[in-house]
Amino acid sequence: MSGQIEAGGKSDSATVQPDPKPLLKLQNVSKSFPGVKALDGVDLDVRAGEVHALLGENGAGKSTLMKILAGIYQPDTGEVVLEDQLVRMRTPLEAKDHGVLLIHQELSLVPDMTVGENVFLGNMPRTAKWFVNNSLLNRQCEGILERLKCKFKPTERLGSLSIANQQMVEIARALVFKPKVVVFDEPTASLTDFEKVVLFDVIRELKESGTAIVYISHRMDEIFALSDRISVLRDGVYQETFETARTTEDEVTQRMIGRDLDSDITHEPPELGEKALEVRNLSLEGHYSDISFDVRIGEVVGFYGLVGAGRTEVMETIFGLRKANSGQIIINGEQLGINSPSDAIDHGLGLVPESRKEQGLVLGMSCKENITLAHLRDFTRLGWVDTAAEKDTFDSYMKMLRIKTPGSDYSTQNLSGGNQQKVVIGKWLSTSPKILILDEPTRGIDVGSKSEIHHLIRELARSGLAVVVVSSEMPEVLTVSDRIVGMYDGHITRCFDRSEVTEDLLIRAITGQVSEAS
CATH class of the missing domain: 3.40.50.300 (P-loop containing nucleotide triphosphate hydrolases)
Known part of the structure; x- marks a missing residue:
């Protein structure tokens, strides 16, 4: 590619x-x-x-x-x-x-300012009277955006851009001065x-x-x-x-x-059970159309596609974060109306979201508080939280996922990005889900931890979970998946068994060159 x-x-x-x-x-x-x-x-x-x-x-x-x-x-x-x-x-x-200029991993921009203002922040071109020269600012910014092959304009509000485009604005700041x-x-x-x-x-x-x-x-x-x-x-x-x-x-x-x-993952034929999750003709206008697939107990199904293909939006709909225009979601043979994440949790679903900071964690809370947040009622008695039980739960997942932290009371915002991601994964595992969806589960995780997460995903399937993995990394979906669903422009183009998939076929599927019919 x-x-x-x-x-x-x-x-x-x-x-x-x-x-x-x-x-x-x-x-x-x-x-x-x-x-x-x-x-x-x-x-x-x-x-x-x-x-x-x-x-x-x-x-x-x-x-x-x-x-x-x-x-x-x-x-x-x-x-x-x-x-x-x-x-x-x-x-x-x-x-x-x-x-010295640092291009941050976590964006350090101002959402309510324009693209041009963010690019020149702290170095605004001025008129003779010390007012900002907006005409010059936008003209110079336009030249930088052209170098970066960006399609958006200097006058657009930064907060209206996608995360990927905001990252390009962060990079553009490196080109403003020498x-x-x-x-x-x-x-x-x-x-x-x-x-x-x-x-x-x-x-x-x-x-x-x-x-x-x-x-x-x-x-x-x-x-x-x-x-x-x-x-x-x-x-x-x-x-x-x-x-x-x-x-x-x-x-x-x-x-x-x-x-x-140890990067070897054995791919013995999985012992598959009944269909845990069935999605039939699911559509959401402007995002995806006519999505159908299923996941069995003991199976890992990978979703692969380019940014904007609609993968995340499908998973958010299944988890009750979005409302589909049409289609069916069937869990363990029963058609359900999942209207909120709490409905999804009650029916045994867990979702590790794409963005850990915005969607996965409450950064001001401790590690143990984040781990138990999705099912806090299980740790509450007469209105009081059992902090000892919270600590025991966190300690078990800290050991399992090798979370590096001084202790359960340590603030999550002070952890590295990869350890924050492990806390999010532990949070959803602690709900004892039957169906686990992981959206970009190893984004920002080092190679050693990534290998551990891949092994964990396979172990979860072997233990009887139905697992869906959304990833932008081809090696990841090829490593962990029993079947792979290719998506392009809001549609499923093809579903591959592990035995038949090749990198070439997968690339063709996610660029719209091959369809299910072919």
Whole structure:
């Protein structure tokens, strides 16, 4: 598929030789939060004209280190040296003044401002009387959006854009001024394959101009296609730096997780039971039409398609978050009217949503409170919550999912993105569902944890659950699924048995080139 890059490949910009002298050095950096030592004496250097990948499991300290560089956090110990000068980034504005820009994993934009205003935020072009020159702002922004092949306008309100387009606006900010250092923190998590290609071109342009780039990602194909060097953190401690051309994914992964990655998933023929979920002719105007499929007890059905294909909207309808115009939802042989998530939960459904922060968690609550939130009544007696039972429940899922946290009372907002995702998964497993829907279950999760989640999905099916997995990653749906449903433009184009599916057939299905009839 256009937009995919081959693991182990080198980008065209790899011929541009970085300056061997470090432009940026972080030395002996440590940072602690209540109950957690996030960084412990970390050293890192980055060269001008280099893409330096920073890898580590969720909670390894990658984002914390970069937030110190960007002035969001202050280190407990250590120093930042930029162009041989000791600098202190007390605020993001100071970091920007020094030429350091962080492209956040979690968007840091203002929804009620226009695209142009967000792109130039903190650097607005002014008239002679110090008023914002909107005409110049929009004209310059339009040029940047054209470089990024964006279809939206500088005058559009940012909050009206999709998450993927908002991420492109975040990236556009790197092109407004000439930064010395740009940090990309999981920049492709919300992007389509086409948008990824555009981003990689931007990164190569920045590299060729002499910009030092730090690239954080869990996607090994991106790391090996883009980077010159790879540094690894584990549990807040620096491990090693590799020359990308002289190492392998297995070597880097082993250093990152401290063990060999067991990625083999046995695909013995599943022992299938009755149909747990049947969807018949489900339609929702403007989103999808005539959707029919079923999932049996003990089966994993994967849904694969491009962004906008309608996969998430179908799952949200099944779970009662949307109301279909027509069609039937049948659970265990009984046609049901599911009008709300509570109806869905009562009938044994669980949904791990696509967006953990907006839909999956209450960030101000503790880990144990989030785990039990979907069925809090089971922990309530005479109006009082049994906090000891909550703690026991969380502790069991913390062990099962390897959630890294100081304890059950730790605030969820302070966890890394991957550990937050594990809390969401634990939350729905704790409801003892009969049918579990997981929408992008490993988005933002490191390679070690991703393997654990894949094994968990197969184990859940073997234990008697009916499982639906929605994913934008082809290797993921091929790894975990017994059957795969291809969707394109709001329609199911084809349903494949595992034994017959190939990457080529799957790509053709999700781009509208093959239909069920064929």
